[in-house]
Amino acid sequence: MEVSFKSRLIKILLMLVERPQAFNKPMEKAEKMWGEKFTSAENDVTIVPTGCCHDCGGRCVLKAHVKDGKIIRFETDDGEEPQIRACLRGRAYRQRVYSPDRLKYPLRRVGERGAGKFERISWDEALDTVAAELKRIKETYGNSAIFLAGGSGNQGILHGPIPVGAMLQAFGGFTRTWGSPSYEGALFASMATYGTIRTGNSRDDLFKSRLVILWGWNPANTIWDPETAMTLAKVREKGVKMVAVDPRYTDTVTTFADQWIPIRPGTDAAMLIAMAHVIISEDLQDQAFIEKYTVGFDKYKEYLLGHEDGVPKTPSWAEEITSVPAEVIVGLAREYATSKPAALIAGWGPARAAMGEQYSRAANVLTAITGNIGINGGYASGFMRAYSSRETSSGTRGSRNPVEKGAPPRKYSLHKLRGGTNPNSARIHFSKVFDAILRGRAGGYPNDLKMAYVVASNFINQFPNTHKGVEAFKALEFVVVHEQFMTPTAKLGDIVLPANTFMERTDIAPPWLGSPYYIYLNKAIDSLYESKSDLEISLELSKKLGVSHPMDSATDDDILRFISSRRSDIRDYEAMKQDGVLKIKIEEPVVSFKEQIQDPENNPFPTPSGKIEIFCEHLEEMNNPLIPPIPKYIGHPESYDAPLAAKYPLQLLTTHYKTRAHSIWHNVPWMREVEPHAVWINTIDAKERGIGDGDLVDVYNDRGRIRIPAKVTERIMPGVVNVSEGAWYDPDDQGVDHGGCANVLTNDDHSPGGAVHVNSSLVQVELAPRR
Amino acid sequence: MSQMGFYFDQTRCTGCYTCAVACKDWHDLPAGSVNWMRVRAIEKGTFPNIFVAYLILPCCHCADPPCVRVCPADAILKRESDGIVVVDQEKCLGQDECGGPCLKACPWDAPQFDQVDNAKMQKCNFCLQRLEKGQQTICVEACPMHALDAGPLQDLRAKYGEVSEAEGYAYSERFKPSMTFNPKLWHKGD
Numbered sequence: 001m002e003v004s005f006k007s008r009l010i011k012i013l014l015m016l017v018e019r020p021q022a023f024n025k026p027m028e029k030a031e032k033m034w035g036e037k038f039t040s041a042e043n044d045v046t047i048v049p050t051g052c053c054h055d056c057g058g059r060c061v062l063k064a065h066v067k068d069g070k071i072i073r074f075e076t077d078d079g080e081e082p083q084i085r086a087c088l089r090g091r092a093y094r095q096r097v098y099s100p101d102r103l104k105y106p107l108r109r110v111g112e113r114g115a116g117k118f119e120r121i122s123w124d125e126a127l128d129t130v131a132a133e134l135k136r137i138k139e140t141y142g143n144s145a146i147f148l149a150g151g152s153g154n155q156g157i158l159h160g161p162i163p164v165g166a167m168l169q170a171f172g173g174f175t176r177t178w179g180s181p182s183y184e185g186a187l188f189a190s191m192a193t194y195g196t197i198r199t200g201n202s203r204d205d206l207f208k209s210r211l212v213i214l215w216g217w218n219p220a221n222t223i224w225d226p227e228t229a230m231t232l233a234k235v236r237e238k239g240v241k242m243v244a245v246d247p248r249y250t251d252t253v254t255t256f257a258d259q260w261i262p263i264r265p266g267t268d269a270a271m272l273i274a275m276a277h278v279i280i281s282e283d284l285q286d287q288a289f290i291e292k293y294t295v296g297f298d299k300y301k302e303y304l305l306g307h308e309d310g311v312p313k314t315p316s317w318a319e320e321i322t323s324v325p326a327e328v329i330v331g332l333a334r335e336y337a338t339s340k341p342a343a344l345i346a347g348w349g350p351a352r353a354a355m356g357e358q359y360s361r362a363a364n365v366l367t368a369i370t371g372n373i374g375i376n377g378g379y380a381s382g383f384m385r386a387y388s389s390r391e392t393s394s395g396t397r398g399s400r401n402p403v404e405k406g407a408p409p410r411k412y413s414l415h416k417l418r419g420g421t422n423p424n425s426a427r428i429h430f431s432k433v434f435d436a437i438l439r440g441r442a443g444g445y446p447n448d449l450k451m452a453y454v455v456a457s458n459f460i461n462q463f464p465n466t467h468k469g470v471e472a473f474k475a476l477e478f479v480v481v482h483e484q485f486m487t488p489t490a491k492l493g494d495i496v497l498p499a500n501t502f503m504e505r506t507d508i509a510p511p512w513l514g515s516p517y518y519i520y521l522n523k524a525i526d527s528l529y530e531s532k533s534d535l536e537i538s539l540e541l542s543k544k545l546g547v548s549h550p551m552d553s554a555t556d557d558d559i560l561r562f563i564s565s566r567r568s569d570i571r572d573y574e575a576m577k578q579d580g581v582l583k584i585k586i587e588e589p590v591v592s593f594k595e596q597i598q599d600p601e602n603n604p605f606p607t608p609s610g611k612i613e614i615f616c617e618h619l620e621e622m623n624n625p626l627i628p629p630i631p632k633y634i635g636h637p638e639s640y641d642a643p644l645a646a647k648y649p650l651q652l653l654t655t656h657y658k659t660r661a662h663s664i665w666h667n668v669p670w671m672r673e674v675e676p677h678a679v680w681i682n683t684i685d686a687k688e689r690g691i692g693d694g695d696l697v698d699v700y701n702d703r704g705r706i707r708i709p710a711k712v713t714e715r716i717m718p719g720v721v722n723v724s725e726g727a728w729y730d731p732d733d734q735g736v737d738h739g740g741c742a743n744v745l746t747n748d749d750h751s752p753g754g755a756v757h758v759n760s761s762l763v764q765v766e767l768a769p770r771r
Numbered sequence: 772m773s774q775m776g777f778y779f780d781q782t783r784c785t786g787c788y789t790c791a792v793a794c795k796d797w798h799d800l801p802a803g804s805v806n807w808m809r810v811r812a813i814e815k816g817t818f819p820n821i822f823v824a825y826l827i828l829p830c831c832h833c834a835d836p837p838c839v840r841v842c843p844a845d846a847i848l849k850r851e852s853d854g855i856v857v858v859d860q861e862k863c864l865g866q867d868e869c870g871g872p873c874l875k876a877c878p879w880d881a882p883q884f885d886q887v888d889n890a891k892m893q894k895c896n897f898c899l900q901r902l903e904k905g906q907q908t909i910c911v912e913a914c915p916m917h918a919l920d921a922g923p924l925q926d927l928r929a930k931y932g933e934v935s936e937a938e939g940y941a942y943s944e945r946f947k948p949s950m951t952f953n954p955k956l957w958h959k960g961d
Contacts, residue, residue: 073797078912085915088792095802220785226915233783233916251785254823255916262819658787669802670795674788682818714818 044068047075049580051519052090053502053509055152056661058223059517060086061581062093064503064524071097071503071524077581082227084517084581089661092670096501097528101485101667103498104529113474116491123530123540126495131544133478133494134171137451143173144403144426145450147433149489150176151457153664154534156507156521157563160456163538163551164482168453170547173403175447178410178427178754181463183348183383185356185755190383191420192357192616192753193364195606198592199382200345202516203231205589207238208377211339213332214244215363216268217347220251221658225515232256241339243332245271247653248680248722249715261332262717264640265651266760267322268350270633271329272362274318276369277304278333285337286371293600294368296615300630313633321633323717337370341377349655349759354636354747356755361631368612374597376589384513386592399424407446412622412752416608421754431464431748431756437472451478455499455534458487458663461729461741464758465748467704470729482534485667488729488741498531505533506556508563508576516569516584520576627752638747638760640719648701648762650685650721654742657724666728677740678711680722681765686712689766696768698736699723701745701761707768708740721765725758774834774854775897776924776949779827781937783918783953786812786825793913794829797898805883807895808910813939815957822957824938827919829910830881830895831948832856838873838882846892847873854924854949855897865889878943897921924949 048064061077061084071094077083106126107118121129137145148168150161168174180187190197206212212235219228229252236242236256244250244257245268253260263271279285280301290297306312315326315333322329336342346363350356363381372378399405404426409415413423426446428436433449440448452459452473460469466488473479473492481493490496504527509519527533532540535551542549551559564570569584576582595603604610608618620629628634638644640651656662659671679699681691691697693712698705699721706723716722723742730739737744747757794800794808809828816822836856839847846862849855866874867889874882874892884890898908906912908921920927928951935942937954 073799074793075909076793076913078907085913086789087787087915088789091789091792091796091913094796220787229785230916237782249821249823251787251823254825255783255785260819670792673802674792684818714814714816714821715823717818 045072048522048524049578050502050521050524051509051580052086052093053155053507053519053521054089054661054664055155056089056223056656057512058087058225059155059509059511059515059519060084060090060223060226061519062086062090063580066524069525079581080583082230082583084519084583085226087223087226088659088674089665089671092665092668093503095668095670096484096665097503097525099485099667102528103483103485103490103496103531105498106530107493107496109494113479113494114470114492116486118496123532126497127537127541127544129495130480130541133451133480134545137478138172141448141450143171144175144447146174147437147449147452148174148176149433149452149454149457149459151455151459151462153456153458153662155509155512156502157510158507158551158556158559159505159534163535163549164453164455166550167538167542167545167547169401170542170549171545173401174453175403175449176401176427177430177433178421178424179430179750179756181352181430181756181758183351184421185351185353185751185753186346186348186360187383187420188414188753188755189351189357189360189364191414191417192619193361193368193607193613194380194382194593195417195608195613196419197383198386199380200384200386200592201343201376201379202387202586202590203228205376205591206231206235206240206343208589209235209240209341209343209379210377211335211342212240212242213336213342213344214242214246214252214257215344215346216246216350217345218246218250218252218349218655220255222656224513225511225517227515229255243335247717247720248655251658261324261328264321264323264717265350265653265720266353266355266639267633269355269358269362269631270313270318270321271324272359272366273304273313273631273633274315274329275333275336276300276362276366277313278315278330279337279369280304282334284334285369286340289371289373290369293373293597293605294612294614295609296613296630297369299615300365303630303632336366340370340372341375342370342372343377343379344372344381345379346381349653352654352756352759354638354749354755354757354760355626355634355751357627357751357753358631358634365614365631368614373612374591374593376591378591380592386590387516387586403447412624412627414618416618418606429750429754431750433463434465434468434472434748437475438468450476452476452480454479454481454489454493456482457489458728459489460492461488461663461743462725463748464743464746464756465703466729466737466741466743467735468748469743482537484531487663488739497537498529499537500527500531500533504528504531506560508560516586518570518576518582520580520582522577522580622752624752636757636760638757638762642762644762648764649719650763650765651719652699652742652745652759652761652763653720653722654725654746654758654761655722657726660724660726663726663728666726676709677724677727678709679740679765680711680713680716682716682718682720683712683714684718685721685765686710691765691767697765698768699745699763699765701763703746703761704735704737704744706737706740706742706744708738710765721763772851772854773923773925774949775832775902775922776927776951777827777829777831778920778927778931778951778953779937780916780918780931780953781824781826781955783916784825784827785916786810787915789913789915790827790910790919793909794895797909804885805893807883807893809880811939824955826937826939827910828879828881830856830897831879831946831950832897833943833949834947835945837876837946841872841876843869843872853902855899857896857899858892858894860891860893863891865891878941878946879948924951927951
């Protein structure tokens with residue numbers, strides 16, 4: 001199925017080094033030394049354009065320098081603007097590919113599951129075992145007992161969970177999750193308000209804004225695409241004021257913000273609601289816009305003024321909750337309402353919390369009542385930016401997975417809308433999978449799960465409540481894992497299959513959420529050891545299962561060419577392949593909802609009312625106080641002021657880390673030395689506990705305990721600690737995790753709309769016991 | 772001769788360390804050994820009035836480099852053609868042998884010694900082999916924020932201005948480091 005390797009590559013022979021003239025004796029020696037070192041070596045180096053496409057958001061250009069079948073170093077994009085330059089993660093890729101820890105052969109567990117003892121077996125034996133177990137589970141329990149634990153570790157088209165899902169579908173179906181740990185709250189809110197997830201304006205439009213608010217958004221570390229941070233820098237340099245609202249003084253605050261407003265985690269909705277109160281109290285709203293394009297403003301106003309519950313949502317009310325001084329809330333509200341056009345970009349992080357839908361809804365509604373939607377320089381806060389080379393799925397239109405066929409919509413889903421999250425009730429919310437494995441149908445879940453097929457996912461590490469995850473995986477009858485490394489999840493496998501890396505296969509990576517480019521990943525080297533691609537494994541396993549895989553009998557190139565032909569923005573497949581990147585020229589900034597605003601008669605919003613829904617009837621019909629029809633501030637059992645806070649007084653954040661894309665790169669030495677994994681704790685909280693910078697501390701709650709160094713810093717507000725997600729779970733005999741996996745501590749509840757509660761986890765911190 | 776140097780826009784640096792990692796990849800330097808390019812995080816003030824900046828530290832390729840002066844073996848050389856300071860590792864006596872006076876003399880700790888017996892000095896060589904092919908240094912090519920530039924110092928100064936100090940970086944009149952900056956300033960009380 002592989003087409004000729006050579007035909008895929010662009011061979012660039014490097015020019016011979018020309019030595020500069022020497023001036024005198026010692027100088028000649030100095031120059032000769034360096035000249036000689038690189039002349040002969042460069043002749044047989046081939047540069048292969050490929051990329052780095054994990055789930056950080058960026059899909060970036062890497063040019064692999066290959067010599068004798070081995071990558072010796074990388075360069076990145078030095079071509080036309082905007083350049084898609086890889087960050088430190090991409091630049092460290094050699095230490096992933098050539099890590100001594102790469103899984104080399106198929107492995108079979110010996111001893112207890114999770115003990116981490118394996119023996120080498122052949123591919124044939126490994127796939128025979130997996131096929132036999134799949135058949136046994138299917139015959140004994142039905143296909144719904146097969147759980148596909150597919151993750152986002154691979155963002156290509158041909159590999160990761162896609163070919164495995166296709167195989168399992170052909171085999172009669174499987175159970176999967178709904179929701180995303182990253183954005184489910186934001187997505188739900190975007191759908192409820194606008195009826196779509198295509199919101200916001202393209203980055204280049206920020207030059208037209210008079211004010212930019214970066215709310216819980218850290219694109220300096222979370223690479224949305226290389227263009228985002230670069231554009232923010234240029235917009236700042238142009239003199240546009242930027243305000244950041246965040247419990248941490250992030251690298252984004254450091255680099256771009258003129259003003260930092262630290263806010264207590266989980267209370268963002270209260271501040272946004274109070275800002276709306278200021279705006280309507282001072283009559284600063286865009287009344288004409290509200291009347292023409294929205295529904296339900298009056299009902300929101302009733303809530304804001306306290307007519308509904310007797311509590312006016314004033315800045316003083318919000319100060320109590322958020323810890324943001326009332327005058328700061330008033331100041332920002334006035335500035336936002338009077339600096340039109342202004343861009344309020346509400347990140348996903350604050351929506352990765354209990355009632356996260358409310359924060360996102362409140363932000364979206366604030367952009368609506370100020371009329372900052374559908375105009376240049378404005379920004380319809382919501383799920384993502386307007387341009388997308390990745391098509392959004394039709395979502396609600398059923399399923400071809402036999403296990404899901406005919407299942408009614410989930411109770412609290414926005415099933416009346418097109419797009420968004422699939423509302424099929426046969427799916428299990430990702431944060432409840434561990435609970436579902438342990439309790440099954442008897443516990444109210446749609447299916448009894450008996451085996452997990454894990455691909456492109458460090459599942460137990462990256463989903464909330466890791467200890468419950470371990471318990472759940474131990475309760476399964478069979479676990480198969482595709483992996484590159486012996487991750488905490490792979491350790492729980494019965495059969496572990498070595499997967500290759502981007503460098504060892506061909507693929508296309510469309511960018512994350514709507515940057516106008518594609519990365520074409522040319523295969524740079526042959527697969528190392530006995531590793532295979534996810535697609536190869538799926539095709540071989542399909543044969544053993546006796547099913548016809550839809551991606552069989554075509555070459556990788558054929559499939560990629562076919563997929564490309566269906567995307568209107570890929571006009572020249574061959575050129576994309578040659579260059580390793582396709583940058584799509586956009587004539588002018590993309591402004592979401594421009595048509596809806598300019599010609600509302602002919603372009604209704606894709607909501608049931610055809611308007612922006614400040615009041616959402618679809619939500620009202622759900623009749624659930626935790627997902628009200630207008631955005632509200634709602635407390636929960638792990639709020640800063642909940643009774644549990646007496647025992648666990650610190651609020652935990654589990655942000656992204658600059659040296660990892662989720663759990664990927666954790667084991668890369670170049671990354672570990674950049675900024676070692678540590679818990680951020682404010683000086684005041686540290687002092688109270690006798691903790692000094694660098695001290696080993698325990699962060700714990702009833703769910704578990706991790707032991708990592710403390711980073712004592714002023715960059716996080718008192719009362720809040722941060723353990724970035726993605727460090728690998730490494731428990732000792734007592735269950736204390738020395739790896740520092742944030743999910744050992746995280747809350748595995750979810751809100752009705754799907755918002756995950758990971759950033760709503762209360763903890764305590766203390767010095768680790770001395771040895 | 773035209774002295775080569777670096778420009779660093781401290782206001783654009785997000786502290787991502789891409790320059791440092793790209794340097795390690797290009798020059799094949801393992802983790803835990805030497806850092807030809809270093810990034811320093813600077814944090815000042817008390818919550819909520821705080822200031823954070825990052826500073827890059829390659830070799831500053833001084834006009835009058837102290838490391839060259841103090842080397843007992845004349846192993847450190849300043850190229851006359853472009854002012855780049857290079858090390859002849861064959862001549863270098865090694866840190867155990869000579870005690871590393873070059874490192875002690877450098878205000879910015881540019882000379883690097885690996886954790887091995889009698890390590891020979893190594894440091895940023897301005898990507899000489901790339902320079903000779905007309906390419907930029909790997910750190911400049913890597914920076915996602917385009918916060919770095921390298922080239923003849925007088926050209927950099929003409930293009931970006933002549934600012935020799937930045938947050939965390941003090942100029943030395945004696946050594947004349949070949950650096951120019953767009954420094955980040957702390958506007959207290961803003």
